[in-house]
Amino acid sequence: MKNSISDFALYGGEKVFSTFRTTTNMVPPDREVFFNYAKKAFENRQFTNNGENVKELERQLAVFHEVKHCIAVSNGFRAFMLAVKALALPHKTEVVIPSLAYRSSGYMIEWTGFIPHFCDVEAQTRTVSAQTVEKCINKNTAALAIPHPMVTLCDIDEIVALAKKHGLPLIFDSVEAVGASYKGKMIGGFGDAETFSMHASKLINSAEGGYITTNNDELADLLRKMRAFGFVAKDTVDCLGLNTKLNELHSAMGLAGLSWIERQISENKAMHLAYQEHFKDIAGLEIVPYAENEKRNWKTCLVKINSEWPFTRDLTLEILNAENINAREYYNPPLHFIYSRDRSVYADLPNTEKVCQEYFLLPFGYSMSVDDTKMIADVLKAMLRFKNELLAKG
Ligand SMILES: Cc1ncc(COP(=O)(O)O)c(C=O)c1O
Structure with a gap:
């Protein structure tokens, strides 16, 4: 529970998780x-x-x-x-x-x-x-x-x-x-x-x-x-x-x-739906939903940052990462940022440059339990409660 900004691990508080929660599946087969x-x-x-x-x-x-x-x-x-x-x-x-x-x-x-x-x-x-x-x-x-x-x-x-x-x-x-x-x-x-x-x-x-x-x-x-x-x-x-x-x-x-892929997919789906439930009332963050009318693997929890979210993507990740919540960027940097002109061809790519800033990935899979999804949502909710202090510091 974060009752002040000094409770955030980034500012000296205790980490929400003692071990890393990661974005990779790493499910060991039977x-x-x-x-x-x-x-x-x-x-x-x-x-x-x-x-x-x-x-x-x-x-x-x-x-x-x-x-x-x-x-x-x-x-x-x-x-x-x-x-x-x-x-x-x-x-x-x-x-x-x-x-x-x-x-x-x-x-x-x-x-x-x-x-x-x-x-x-x-x-x-x-x-x-x-x-x-x-x-x-x-x-x-x-x-x-x-x-x-x-x-x-x-x-x-x-x-x-x-x-x-x-x-x-x-x-x-x-x-x-x-x-x-x-x-x-x-x-x-x-x-x-x-x-x-x-x-x-x-x-x-x-x-x-x-x-x-x-x-x-x-x-x-x-x-x-x-x-x-x-x-x-x-x-x-x-x-x-x-x-x-x-x-x-x-x-x-x-x-x-x-x-056991089918079992894994159904466990993934349960975790994804739990995230969706806990994020319903977080203004400014939206979990990208999977289509329900087709087969999907439900293996990733991707979050879109909307304009009401008061923090930058980078500060959001910094605060989460300090809690051992290893959320990470979505395909950032895009490839044309890291490629020299003599090894590739490209013109302006405005949508790519926009999209790579607007999303991040939440921990998912083997390192996580369904209950962890609530603890992660709670950190983001606490960020909103201490918005002014965090922004002043961040
Ligand atoms: C979209 C995509 N293509 C290709 C690869 C390469 O696969 P591998 O790590 O098995 O070489 C990866 C690996 O993460 C990937 O995410």
Whole structure:
């Protein structure tokens, strides 16, 4: 309970939590399921190179995403890299991607030999539209690489139509959209390929891992070759490959993670609804809701700061962080702030620069209990009660 501003941890008070509450999910998969699959690797004496576990994981993921093919790889970075490398038009130079995106998105493109062309987002949806992407399409464009934002999805039909209109390959970075559906169909089969991460901070935790989904048979064959040195037969290589296979033990983790994804999503939903309830009467802060008419993963609690909130985003985070509430910025800084002009292309991106200041992420997932959501809301309510003192000090 904060009865004066000296009760805030930033000004010497006791922290609300003795250990960090974080924004990452980090849900450890069921141990028994993991150990059973891991045991198979020992029994089969096969720890990598397309063993039983990776094949089973790919089969289950293809069913989950309602697609023909899933190609598992060592992480989401490599999944995206392989998809871009396999699909982007080879004699062109630029891949269009929004600047408001995951921090390493530009590097994922650079590793394939292309340069990122950063486009803007729509201020309302935090994601690209056909207009913001089309402005960046030119004679150098090799592909469109479109991430779904957190919580909502981009307008897939609109982007697919745009890619078709310009004859461009389309890759969705669907890391944030795992488990979601669009017009009743699971995310995974849209565009030419979609890519996912199974990092420990993601909904399906294989410790490290990633995968590509596609309905294109030829592309799937090529990606399978590329992830394993490009081999087509003993001593025969027919494409530029690398070693980015997913091994049997990480596949066992992935299978364990996938086995309880529905339970995780329902626990996430309960926590999200609890946050929404406690934030109802906090003027100036709005929890971005998940759509209830489609499948969603409920894995993130994103807050929009409206004009009535009297504090800056940075002071808000400073006060929360001091309480061990590790709330953090939403895709800030945008990528064009950290990229030099000789390694990227971009014009003015006004919506991106606005949106990156207006949102923050609240702790969510494994480090949190449903009761913690009230304690976090109480800190923000206390900030409003001591508004004048905090602003004078802050
Ligand atoms: C949107 C997005 N794309 C790609 C990645 C890369 O995934 P990985 O960490 O498995 O390499 C991440 C990781 O956080 C991500 O958030």
